[in-house]
Amino acid sequence: MQAPFSDYSTTVDLHGFRRSISAPAMAEINDLSHPNDWKTEQRDSKSIVRKAVALLVVYLSLGVLIYWLNQDGFILKNHAHPVVDGLYFCIVTMCTVGYGDITPDSVVTKLFSMLFVLVGFGVLYLLLTSGMFTCVFHLQERYMLHAAMYDPESKISSYTVDMKEGRVRMRAKVGSALSVLMLSLVFGVLVLHFVEKIGWFDSVYLSFMSVTTVGYGEQEAFKTLTGRLLASVWLLSSTLSLVGGFLYLAEARTDKRNRERSKQVLGENMSISQFFAADIDNNGYLSIAEFVIYKLKEMGRITSEDIIPIINRFDQLDPTHRGKITLPDLFPATSV
Numbered sequence: 103m104q105a106p107f108s109d110y111s112t113t114v115d116l117h118g119f120r121r122s123i124s125a126p127a128m129a130e131i132n133d134l135s136h137p138n139d140w141k142t143e144q145r146d147s148k149s150i151v152r153k154a155v156a157l158l159v160v161y162l163s164l165g166v167l168i169y170w171l172n173q174d175g176f177i178l179k180n181h182a183h184p185v186v187d188g189l190y191f192c193i194v195t196m197c198t199v200g201y202g203d204i205t206p207d208s209v210v211t212k213l214f215s216m217l218f219v220l221v222g223f224g225v226l227y228l229l230l231t232s233g234m235f236t237c238v239f240h241l242q243e244r245y246m247l248h249a250a251m252y253d254p255e256s257k258i259s260s261y262t263v264d265m266k267e268g269r270v271r272m273r274a275k276v277g278s279a280l281s282v283l284m285l286s287l288v289f290g291v292l293v294l295h296f297v298e299k300i301g302w303f304d305s306v307y308l309s310f311m312s313v314t315t316v317g318y319g320e321q322e323a324f325k326t327l328t329g330r331l332l333a334s335v336w337l338l339s340s341t342l343s344l345v346g347g348f349l350y351l352a353e354a355r356t357d358k359r360n361r362e363r364s365k366q367v368l369g370e371n372m373s374i375s376q377f378f379a380a381d382i383d384n385n386g387y388l389s390i391a392e393f394v395i396y397k398l399k400e401m402g403r404i405t406s407e408d409i410i411p412i413i414n415r416f417d418q419l420d421p422t423h424r425g426k427i428t429l430p431d432l433f434p435a436t437s438v
């Protein structure tokens with residue numbers, strides 16, 4: 103049987119591959135020079151975001167409608183306008199802030215609230231996984247990389263970007279997550295102080311407890327129509343950016359761990375048993391493809407379960423088992 107990875111054409115292709123991965127550190131910067139990929143990516147994520155936002159609008163509209171039809175079933179400290187109160191209640195509930203200034207007080211409204219929270223988690227999940235909020239952080243990253251590319255000597259560039267590895271430093275990532283949180287905190291303080299006429303200290307306290315979704319029984323937080331409207335938008339965006347920030351930092355940590363593991367694996371020498379394990383076709387030597395697969399497995403990037411379907415697909419495209427795929431194999435009709 104012929105070796106699936108040992109033939110010349112595979113090796114040539116892989117040399118191209120090897121060139122491209124020879125500078126993994128510059129990958130992120132190189133990525134900036136491929137606007138087409140970036141545009142397709144943007145278009146895809148835009149359509150996902152649009153769907154998630156449409157779902158949110160339907161969900162909140164239904165919530166407000168049910169609130170409006172069952173107003174008697176709620177206890178309110180202050181009335182503004184039924185629609186605004188409904189929206190405010192829905193968002194305070196959905197974001198798990200739970201001030202307690204509007205509470206359900208009948209079997210129907212209590213059942214509705216439970217169901218609303220449950221469905222709300224699904225909507226929040228969709229909004230978060232739509233990438234809308236992590237996108238804000240990735241845009242910041244791209245901006246930092248751009249800035250570093252144009253002015254590599256500046257102090258800010260060297261603080262935010264690791265020029266040698268061509269990536270944004272962890273401290274800059276933590277910084278951007280915190281800056282978004284600070285921004286929502288400041289917005290909340292301003293609304294509470296100027297719209298709701300609450301003192302500076304209590305505004306800071308209330309804003310902090312809201313942005314962190316703690317809530318407590320803050321029954322006097324938002325009483326006015328404008329305040330409740332602004333609070334609805336603010337609570338939704340601050341909760342999403344808080345969770346989005348956590349997700350982004352978790353992703354950054356995983357990236358960091360992967361990079362460290364990769365570095366370690368690349369530095370390791372092979373034992374005899376590892377050599378035999380890596381020699382997939384048992385022909386006594388390692389082709390570049392076998393070596394790449396072996397190292398990727400060691401790095402934890404792929405498992406045998408990932409490889410088997412790929413080999414099966416290769417076999418389908420190579421029905422004569424020559425161990426290579428040629429253009430006529432892929433486009434039999436156009437071959438001469």
Ligand SMILES: [Ca+2]
Nearest residue numbers: 381385387388
């Ligand atoms: Ca081999």
